Amino acid sequence: MNLPRVARTLAQLHPLQVLARPIALGGRALGRGPTAAQPPRVRSDFAPPSAAFVAFADAERARGRARLAAIPEGSLLHAYESAYGYELGADPTVPVPGAWEGPVASHPFPASVRARRLAVAARLGRPGLAAELARACRAIALGLELHLLGNHLLENAIGLVCGGAVARGLEAEAWWRLGSRLLSWQLPEQFLEDGGHFELSASYHLALAAGLLEAVELAQAAGREVPELWRVTAQKALAWAAAVRAPDGTYPLFNDAALDAAPEIDQVLALGAALGLHDAGETPGSTPDGPQALLHLAATGWVILRSGERAWLALDAGMDGAAYQPGHVHADALTFELWIEGERAVVDHGVSSYIADRDREETRATRAHNTVELGGVDSSEVWSAFRVGRRARAQVRRIDRSPSHLAVEAEHDGYRFLPGAPLHRRALELSERELVIRDEIVGGRTSACSRLRLDEAALQRRSISIDGIQLAPERSAGDWHPCFRQPRAAVVFSGRGEVRDGWRGGFRLRW
Structure with a gap:
């Protein structure tokens, strides 16, 4: 065991995570989940749902089916997602799955997602869900994931308020009040000033924003008062989603993100618009801003550049995830993705595994991202499946707009532990037909390798032509995973050098 690394990891945890972990482990060791006996009665007096709400439920059902088919059977992730309840809709002929009876189904996270899907199905008219809704909400209430916090606790809260909204009685009221109090605590904690989620993954952001929208709709349908905090947070989250919407309707894959792991941006925005919480005409970054557009999401640390209709770029120049919940962090400081004429061309590696194996190591490693690796080690100390010790700290230094191009300069200190404490500075200059990448390593004596990963078909x-700047690019075969465990062919360009109290290099892309 690497005790210094473990110490660096534990030092960043929230005290509540440490205190609650023995309780969580003890509860799981008890085995069987709660009973479904004597459930609260589910309401049947809902007003007709909007077309957008029905369409969203149908789209989630289809996405969940496709997602589950791509996950290896027998894995814990497959067991989890089998218990999510995505197969539900208003169709009363769909049988209750046996997966809901297993021990994994009573884990708080799958129970939270399932409670939300059950509540939506009940609101859309499907009968006979009271018992399973009770079992799911009881599992959440008895196992709140205080040892994890982050997106897990927020999903717990959303599941409870959704269940409490569609059911009647004292127990349903307890679910509603507990979930509402958790949201009052966690929404300001987890959603940043610019509207982004603090774990800095577009997938998790969209999943949580969608869950919050469903909670708002269900509460309104049940005649409950929707707290203003829910509405304000949803509005900011929707504006952020619109801002990071790429030309092809997808989003950057920074950190743990996959295109099948969350609802599509346009579906979430449409649901937000139907609830009166989103107006595309007022969303920063979603409307034309002349031939060039530049947006710095300062709290998230992402910079969005658009040059005409040909080039759109997203740069990750922020912190590596939430302070005390870095489980979905990648060692990708100053990485970027580039869309050319609406097609993703410079690509993120994506997510190929969620377990502690070689694929997971590759998923999170600096070498798998469009940035500079020093000394053959990672810029953030990622280890196991979801652990991080030492972490990079990045910041934007300069943003410029000129008649011919957009420019951004940023730096990070993730390699400060190496001899000479080297600092990585990166400048990107984007025009309609060209991207220039200039990297500088300030200080240190080590090796450097800058990489670019491009979708082979794009x-x-x-x-696209690629030239080195003070380096000689080498070409090799690779892959990337826009959806979980669904690889596509990629070409990786690598440029190497030796750092002797400094180093400069880069690439020039033309199309």
């Missing part, structure tokens, strides 16, 4: 279709 590289050929867009006739």
Whole structure:
């Protein structure tokens, strides 16, 4: 065991995570989940749902089915997602799955997602869900994930308020009040000033924003008063989603993100608009801003550049995830993705595994991202499946707009532990037909390797040329995973050098 690394990891945890972990482990060791006996009665007096709400429920059902088919059977992730209840809709002929009876189904996170899907199905008219809704909400209430916090605790809260909204009685009221209090605590904690979620993954952001929207709709349908905090948070979260919406309707894959892991941005925005919480005309970054557009989401640390209709770029120049919940962090400081003529061309590696194996190591490693690796080690100390010790701290130094191009300069100190405490500075200059990447390592004596990963098909279709700046690029075969465990062919360009109290290098892309 690497005790110094463990100490660096534990030092960043929230005290509540440490105190609550023995309780969580003890509860799980008890085995069987709660009973479904004597459930609260589910309401049947809802007003007709909007077309957007029905469409969203149908889309989630289809997405969940496709997602589950891609996850290896027998894995814990497959067991979890089998218990999510995505197969539910208003169709009364769909049988209750046996997966809901297993021990994993009573874990608080799958129970939270399932409670929300059950509540939506009940609101859309499906009968016979009271018992399973009670079992799911009881599992959440008895196992609140205080040892994890982050998106898990927020899903717990959303599941409880959704269950409490569609049911009647004292127990349902207890679910509603507990979930509401958790949301009052966690929404300001987890959603940043610019509207982004503090774990800095677009997938988790969209999943949580969608869950909050469903909670708002269900509460309104049940005649409950919706707290203003819910509405304000949802509005900010929707504005952030619109801001990071890429030209092809997807989003950057920074940190743990996959296109099948959350609802599509446009579906979430449409649901928000139907609830009166989103107006595309007032969303920063979602409307034309002349031939060039530049947006710095300062709290998230992401910079969005758009040059005309041909080039759109997203740069990750922020902190590596939430302070005390870095489980979905990648060692990707100053990485970026580039869309050319609406197609993702420079790509993130994506997520190929969620267990502690070689694929997970590759998923999170600096070498898998479009940035500079020093000394053959990672910029953030990622280890196991969801652990992080030492972490990079990045910041934007300069943003410029000129008639011919957009420019951003940022730096990070993730390699400060190496001899000479080297600092990585990166400058990107984007125009309609060119991207120039200039990297500088300040201080240190080590090796450097800068990498670019391009989708192989996009590289050929867009006739992209790649030249080195003070380095000689080497080309190799690779892959990337826009959806979980669904690889696509990629081409990786690597440029190497030796740092002797400093180093400069970079790439020039033309299309």
